[in-house]
Amino acid sequence: MKRYTYRSIYLAGLLTLAAIAANAQTPDFTAMLAAIDGQLNFPDHDFAAKLRMESDDPENGKDVKMAQTFRRDGNDSFLILFLEPESQLGQGYLRVDENLWFYDPESRKFNRSSMKENLQGTDAKNSDFGSSSLATDYAVSTWTEGKLGAYDVWVVDLKATNDEATYAFKKISVAKKGGLLLKSEDFSLSKRLLRTAYYTSYVQSGASYVADVVLYVDALVKGKKTRITMTEISVAPLPDTVFTKAYVERMNR
Amino acid sequence: MKQRNNVHTFVPALVALVLLAAVPGVSIQAQDTLEEELFGEVMFDDALFDDALSGGEGLVRQADANPGNPSAALLTSETVKVGGRFFMDVEGSGKPDAWGDDISTYLSPGVALGFDLYLDARPDEDLRVFIKGRAEYPFADDGDYELMEAFADILPFPGLFVRSGKQTANWGVGYFFSPANLLNTQRVNPEDPEAELTGPVAVKIHLPVGTDNYYLYSILGEAVDGGPVALAPKVEWMAGNAELSLGGLWMPESPWAVMTTLSTTLGGVYLFAEAVLRGNEDKRWVVLDSGSPSGVSVETRPDELFPLATAGIAWSWSDDLNRANLGVRAQYYYNGLGYDDPRILSGHELAVKTFLMAGALGVEDLVESARHYGGAVVSTSAILDSGFGVTLSWLGNLVDNSGKAGLGVSWDGWDRLMVRVDFDYRYGAEGSEFSPLGSGPTVALLLSVSGATF
Numbered sequence: 173m174k175r176y177t178y179r180s181i182y183l184a185g186l187l188t189l190a191a192i193a194a195n196a197q198t199p200d201f202t203a204m205l206a207a208i209d210g211q212l213n214f215p216d217h218d219f220a221a222k223l224r225m226e227s228d229d230p231e232n233g234k235d236v237k238m239a240q241t242f243r244r245d246g247n248d249s250f251l252i253l254f255l256e257p258e259s260q261l262g263q264g265y266l267r268v269d270e271n272l273w274f275y276d277p278e279s280r281k282f283n284r285s286s287m288k289e290n291l292q293g294t295d296a297k298n299s300d301f302g303s304s305s306l307a308t309d310y311a312v313s314t315w316t317e318g319k320l321g322a323y324d325v326w327v328v329d330l331k332a333t334n335d336e337a338t339y340a341f342k343k344i345s346v347a348k349k350g351g352l353l354l355k356s357e358d359f360s361l362s363k364r365l366l367r368t369a370y371y372t373s374y375v376q377s378g379a380s381y382v383a384d385v386v387l388y389v390d391a392l393v394k395g396k397k398t399r400i401t402m403t404e405i406s407v408a409p410l411p412d413t414v415f416t417k418a419y420v421e422r423m424n425r
Numbered sequence: 426m427k428q429r430n431n432v433h434t435f436v437p438a439l440v441a442l443v444l445l446a447a448v449p450g451v452s453i454q455a456q457d458t459l460e461e462e463l464f465g466e467v468m469f470d471d472a473l474f475d476d477a478l479s480g481g482e483g484l485v486r487q488a489d490a491n492p493g494n495p496s497a498a499l500l501t502s503e504t505v506k507v508g509g510r511f512f513m514d515v516e517g518s519g520k521p522d523a524w525g526d527d528i529s530t531y532l533s534p535g536v537a538l539g540f541d542l543y544l545d546a547r548p549d550e551d552l553r554v555f556i557k558g559r560a561e562y563p564f565a566d567d568g569d570y571e572l573m574e575a576f577a578d579i580l581p582f583p584g585l586f587v588r589s590g591k592q593t594a595n596w597g598v599g600y601f602f603s604p605a606n607l608l609n610t611q612r613v614n615p616e617d618p619e620a621e622l623t624g625p626v627a628v629k630i631h632l633p634v635g636t637d638n639y640y641l642y643s644i645l646g647e648a649v650d651g652g653p654v655a656l657a658p659k660v661e662w663m664a665g666n667a668e669l670s671l672g673g674l675w676m677p678e679s680p681w682a683v684m685t686t687l688s689t690t691l692g693g694v695y696l697f698a699e700a701v702l703r704g705n706e707d708k709r710w711v712v713l714d715s716g717s718p719s720g721v722s723v724e725t726r727p728d729e730l731f732p733l734a735t736a737g738i739a740w741s742w743s744d745d746l747n748r749a750n751l752g753v754r755a756q757y758y759y760n761g762l763g764y765d766d767p768r769i770l771s772g773h774e775l776a777v778k779t780f781l782m783a784g785a786l787g788v789e790d791l792v793e794s795a796r797h798y799g800g801a802v803v804s805t806s807a808i809l810d811s812g813f814g815v816t817l818s819w820l821g822n823l824v825d826n827s828g829k830a831g832l833g834v835s836w837d838g839w840d841r842l843m844v845r846v847d848f849d850y851r852y853g854a855e856g857s858e859f860s861p862l863g864s865g866p867t868v869a870l871l872l873s874v875s876g877a878t879f
Contacts, residue, residue: 279619372484392745408493422553423499
């Protein structure tokens with residue numbers, strides 16, 4: 173009996189030490205979310221890129237859209253202007269502060285839209301093109317260590333803290349080295365997986381990063397996915413007038 | 426024998442169980458394969474990743490040092506772009522109340538055919554010329570071609586936008602009714618509320634300041650014939666997720682108007698409202714006149730002020746699976762230019778026709794003749810990911826209790842083709858606004874060529 177007691181105490185001590193050691197290596201995940209936002213946002217300079225959106229839908233076939241995007245995270249603005257196909261030329265999404273408009277060049281009207289809506293039938297959401305706000309929109313529920321391909325990652329479960337968050341729950345995989353977001357599984361309120369986003373390539377500018385290749389895999393329709401590729405990435409200053417209705421109207425047809 | 430039967434049922438059940446159990450495994454395996462492909466050793470190993478973070482190639486690469494100004498590049502083009510849209514509707518419509526034994530007479534055929542054509546020239550970052558017209562069949566020599574827009578965009582100096590020429594100017598935020606739509610030469614058609622409207626010949630000066638917008642329009646429609654110039658300033662302010670606008674239209678010795686609009690979202694519901702005050706109106710009213718042989722005469726009321734207002738909501742929903750969606754719009758409209766009792770028009774139909782023929786009244790004087798209107802539409806599209814959609818709509822004159830209720834079923838499962846069946850029921854007394862010939866249903870079958878842009 174005594175032998176078992178000593179053994180138990182010894183085992184408990186080992187476990188405590190192991191836990192302390194593990195805690196010493198465990199990052200502050202709330203700070204990690206803020207760090208990801210910090211990496212993915214451009215608070216001090218503008219951002220522009222050409223977007224190529226290739227959607228593959230087993231029911232509707234393949235579809236390619238081209239767009240130009242502009243971002244100014246400093247005041248939470250962005251603009252997406254569609255360039256192809258011809259039927260969507262001149263359509264645009266303009267976000268200024270808390271407002272998001274969709275511009276319809278047919279009616280020449282700006283109609284209100286939502287960050288939670290899908291971008292023109294793709295698997296991407298409007299919110300995917302604005303600034304990152306993981307730290308303000310989500311709280312960390314649980315975490316574990318994992319492997320994503322060749323990468324050691326932290327796998328972190330997140331729960332939305334407000335109604336503005338696009339998804340109710342997320343499970344993100346963050347590279348242990350570098351802290352870049354590599355994967356995000358996005359869930360509904362009923363915890364059903366809706367899509368998985370893979371961030372497979374990044375472009376760095378100063379201290380900021382942007383995922384220039386993102387693959388969105390639809391979890392509801394088997395085989396449906398959208399690959400978004402950014403090219404002609406620019407962090408040069410943009411005129412203030414870009415984030416205005418006037419600029420969008422100049423691009424109409 | 427009984428045991429043998431059990432074996433026969435047990436083995437397939439076991440196989441099925443194994444297969445069922447394997448399905449998630451297959452799915453997980455497929456995901457693993459994808460992740461290996463995306464993040465595996467071959468493409469992005471740890472060494473490359475480390476290199477990448479220090480500026481090498483791999484998962485992370487450096488942005489180009491000098492990629493140019495894309496916002497300016499979009500504004501120029503070395504070629505003149507020619508584009509447009511072809512449209513064609515083949516329709517058969519009929520009134521079931523009048524259907525007899527001959528099925529071939531049930532639907533009267535009709536064809537709408539036409540095209541939009543535009544030229545878009547962007548020779549310089551500070552200059553753009555755009556011309557757009559529409560032709561509709563039959564293509565007569567002297568008609569059926571409408572100049573929709575013809576304007577030049579110029580930037581006299583950075584931050585100031587000038588658009589000069591014939592241009593659409595959507596001021597209102599209403600859907601079915603938009604009294605604040607002061608500048609367009611066409612009013613919103615409640616039965617086709619999303620149709621493109623044509624605007625005036627004008628010079629628009631637009632100054633964006635932060636999130637606010639300041640506009641000044643010089644309306645030159647009458648100046649073309651030597652008439653006066655109308656001025657129309659407008660301001661748009663942003664406050665949180667609300668947008669407020671204030672504007673006006675003034676021309677010497679002509680009707681004037683001031684308007685304000687508000688649009689915002691509240692709990693996922695889009696709210697919109699317009700209020701307008703009009704004065705020096707040139708609208709002509711039919712009024713009771715005991716001294717007139719017909720019992721009515723026509724008068725104008727230039728000294729009265731006329732308030733108009735509208736408010737509405739829009740809301741949309743789709744389920745997480747994107748298999749179901751719903752859109753709702755509803756709007757109320759108070760038309761201060763309407764009659765207290767529009768039945769004065771139907772009660773003196775002959776006199777009204779005489780006034781129209783004599784030019785004492787115009788058709789525009791008879792549009793929206795009541796004070797109170799309502800409109801609503803509920804729609805769902807791509808039901809269960811099919812091409813089917815259903816729309817329920819209603820438009821009503823709340824004074825003479827006439828209206829139009831509709832049910833439409835559409836299918837767009839084929840590229841660029843849409844088939845639609847509409848069932849409309851017009852209700853109200855004979856002579857009422859929506860049911861001048863009395864109540865009754867209409868059925869229409871429509872085949873449309875859609876999305877034929879080039």
